[in-house]
Amino acid sequence: MDIEFSPALEAFRAEVCAFLETAPPDVREAGRKTTSVFAPFETVMAWQKILSEKGWAAPNWPVEYGGTGWSAEQKYIFNEEYARRRLPPLLPNGLKMVGPLLIELGSEEQKQKHLPGILNGDDYWTQGYSEPNAGSDLASLNCSAVRDGDHYIINGQKTWTTLAFKANRMFMLVRTSSEGKKQQGITFLLLDRVDYPGMEIRPIIGLDGKPEQCEVFFNDVRVPVSGRVGAENDGWSVAKSLLKHERGGLGDSAAMYARLELIRAAAQGTPSPFGGMMADDPTFHQAIGELEAEIASCAAYERMMVSGHPIAQDPAAPSITKVIGSELAQKVSTMMAKVSGVNALPVQSQALEVGSNTAMLTDDFDLIAMPYYLLSRATTIYAGSDEVQRDLIARSVLAQHR
Amino acid sequence: MDFTFNPEQDMLRDSLRKLLEQQYDFDTRQKIVNGPLGQADALWPEFTDMGLLALPLPENRGGFGGKPSDLVAIGELFGQFLVSAPYVGAVMLGAQVLALGGAAQAVLLERVLGGQAVVALAHEESHGVGRLEVLQTEVQEGSDGLVLSGEKRLVLAGSAADKLIVSARGAQGLMLVLVDPAAQGVKVTGYQTVDGRQAANIRFDQVAIASADVLPDADSDSLNRILDLTRLMLSAEAVGAMSALVQISAAYAATRKQFGQPIGNFQAIVHKLADMKIACTKSQAHLLNVTALADMGRAAPRDFALLKAQMGRLGRLVGETAIQLHGGIAMTDELNVGHYHKRILAIEAMLGNTEYQLRLAGAGG
Known part of the structure; x- marks a missing residue:
């Protein structure tokens, strides 16, 4: 070794x-x-x-x-x-999702048209996958696209389209057929603008009090067929191919170690009700020790991935990575909010803006502790909920015995 | 970065696995463990022939100068096969500490490496953390020389040891002294641990110590290094046990039928299985990372502490989930599942449990 x-x-x-x-x-x-x-x-x-x-x-x-x-x-x-x-x-949507997808499956024209803007940040792509009735069961989506000459006419609704109100591009899954299995009638489309007539974007206010997610409504929206990736009705395999580019995990533990240090520093400055500082309290030692142990396990797993060790080549590895990373983010954010305590309760949306003139009440640890905690609840929900991931992990473990 | 075993280590694992498959299947293991005290060393001649006894010892002490990864390579298999032979007690602790001694201990060490004698380290006391600062056992200067007093707990391989090395507080700090278990004032109470190892609680009541039996230059750093390497070895055993439990539980869930179908069709079961797999993967990765650090001489005490803590936390999760997933059958002595769990529980308790390790690391230790 x-x-x-x-x-x-x-x-x-x-x-x-x-x-x-x-x-x-x-x-x-x-x-x-x-x-x-x-x-x-x-x-x-x-x-x-x-x-x-x-x-x-x-x-x-x-x-x-x-x-x-x-x-x-x-x-x-x-x-x-x-x-x-x-x-x-x-932001991952362009660089880690639609960009690699186009490199793999896009037409020459699509690559030339879209990749430069994805790379230099001129374009921001929002992801139109989920619908109100198609979350974990994504293949049951029914936002429809009907072919009309060189166009598709889209009707329906997308949701959880992150930062759609900031976006100028969108990639989406639409239903082009209701024949056969539900996975078979799905098509993958690139929208080269998000202000087509009939499109309406409504921000959703999140638990942190700010808009991040959005809903997008489509009412007879005509988009060019040239934005299609792959064949009509073959969008499910295109989407699955995109998922493999979405591999998370790498580098997460370094960010978590950085937050661990923030927590330690915050505890140094937080008085314990039992005397001394929180950083001297044995219960804090045990809790922060547990958090560090979890981060160390995640960091070790990342190293297995980087070095190509067999345990990171397991068929269940992508799902295991997702669960490890998402649960760790929740543990870290929970600890931050706990250490911040009552100082995490004031809503400070203004001070949280970059370049804000509004002074933060205490420090930037307290400033982010609650929004970070609240938004981290989504880590086990998005990109295939952790329950779906557990189904996949177990399926692969059981497959050897069936 | 490379976290795989090298070809020599793979060969060693292959031959050890063959040996255990042939001579130490679960039923045989149970017969040995349930036999009279002392039969647990059934594999000792084979281990001696394979060179396992000399593996971790330095070459200038007759050992092979094995690396931490060599030990982890065999430790995983010890866990997977629930080996009860006293490798941890007699080699990781006994022989390694004996090798800290000088010329006066050379003959005994040779016999130990040849499999003719067993030396046990009597170190743990009732704290069960192995921490030198909390030792109560003492060596004092009496009118006729040195005398040792105190009580040691969980002396692995201590019930049938030919010699004991006892850690104690002396006037100048840590002392390691050789004691004959038959000497006057020594009371050995042997027993079997829940995970099938032989051990003993040992009282020392004003035991006379000859000055030749004091290991020269005993220093806490060397002893701590050996204890940390033993924590690594125990962690490898834990990972071996966890991997086995994942496999056994998956096979059971795939075949056990209730309500007319395999229980592996039920999401409540499936998610438990996934939790086990995730915990096992984290444990394996953590073990290999610390092993590689240790190979490079770059593992700090906190790295071993965090590893040991994770083995306790994740191991307990895997073991308890395996029992729940199997249902009533896992409550029987006949099924191996409970024995794996007991191995994990014993590992957690030894040399500092989870809470201890977490507090240590959390306090910056």
């Missing part, structure tokens, strides 16, 4: 550190004020532009499309250094 990085990789780390240190103050502030997967929009999109000029916006893309060509270990190091500095994560 060997855990060292080569001198070349350590040199790479130094290069990454040097560049990340140049992140502008508002980007750092956005990182400190990130309370979900989705960092403050305008700042993070501007930061993506800077990263794409450096050539570092899409570590997972092939070089010919503007990727970095980094090895798994290089990506790991980049993620680690990025998260350690609490920089805001780039």
Whole structure:
């Protein structure tokens, strides 16, 4: 066994550190004020532009499309250094979802039209998958698209379209046939604008009191057929292919370690009702020890993924990764809110804006503790709820015995 | 980064697995464990021939200078086969601490490595954490020389040991002294642990210690390193037991029928199985990461503490879930499931339980 990085990789780390240190103050502030997967929009999109000029916006893309060509270990190091500095994560929809999908399955024309804007952050793509009656059972979606010459006419509703009110593009699943199995009548569409006549976007106010998710209504919306990826009625396999690009987990533990340090620091400054500081309280020691143990397990699992160890090649690995990462985020956010205590209760939406003139009441730990806790409840729900993931994990474990 | 076993380690695992499959299937194991005290060393000649006894010891002490990953490679199998032979007590603790000694202990060490003698480390006391700072056993200067007094608990391999090494507080700090279990003032009460190991509680009442039986240069750092390596070995056993439980439970859920169908069709069961698989995967990953750190000499005491804590937390989850998933049959001595759980429980309790390790790490230790 060997855990060292080569001198070349350590040199790479130094290069990454040097560049990340140049992140502008508002980007750092956005990182400190990130309370979900989705960092403050305008700042993070501007930061993506800077990263794409450096050539570092899409570590997972092939070089010919503007990727970095980094090895798994290089990506790991980049993620680690990025998260350690609490920089805001780039929004995943374009770079980690629709971009890689187009590279794999898009037409030449679609690639040329869309990839540059995805890479440099000019375009933000919202995801139109879920519907009010199609959540975990996504294949039961019924937002319909009917072919009319060179167009599809869309009618229906999408929901949980993240930041759709900020988006200028949308990728979506529509029903083009109700024949056969429900998975067989689905088509994958790219919308090159989100202001087609008949489209209406309504933000949904989340538990943090702010809009992040949206509903999108379609009323006889005519969109060009040229936006279709793959064949008509073959959208389910296209969507499944996209899922494999959505692999989460990598770099999460570095972000969690950074938050662990925030918690430790906060406990140093929080008096214990039993005397002394919270940081000196044995019950705190046990709780923070448990959290660190969980982060260490997750970090170890990430290393198995990076090094290609067989346990990370298990057929159930993507689901296991999802559950480990989502549950860990919830544990960390729960601990933050507990340590923050009553200081997490004031609603401070104004102070949470990047560049806000409204002073925060205490500090930025207390500022994010409650919104982060509340929004983290979604981690076990989105991208295939943890119950669905557990079904998949067990199916693979049982398959060897049936 | 590479967390896989090397070809030599794979070969060692293969031959150990073959040996255990041939000579130590569950029924045989149960016969051995349920036999009279002392029969638990049934595998000792084979382990000796395979070089396992010398594996962790330094080469200048007649050992093979094995790496932590060598030990983890065999430890997982010990857990998977519920090995009751006293490897942890006699090798990880006894032989390794004996090897800290000097020329005066060389003959005994040679006999230990040859499988002719067993030396047990009498270290744990009622705290059960193995922490040197809380030792109560003492060596004092009496009128006729050194005398040892105190009580040790859970002395693994201590019920049939030829010699004991006792940790104690002396005038200059930690002392390690060799004691003959038959010496006057020594009372050995042997027993079997819930997970099938032989152990003893041992009282020392004004036991005379010859100065030649004091291990020279006993230092806490060396002893702590051995204790941490033993925690790693116990963690490997825990992972072996957890992996076995996942397999056994999946096979059961796939075949056991109730309400006219395999219980593996029910989501309540399926999610328990998934929880077991997730916990087992986390444990394996955590173990391998700390093992690799230890191989590079970069594992800190807190790394072992956090690992041991996770084995306790996740192991308990896997074991208790396995019992629940099997239902009544898992409450019987006949099924192996309960024995795996008992192995996990014993590992959790040894050398500092979960809560202890978490507090230690949480306090910055």
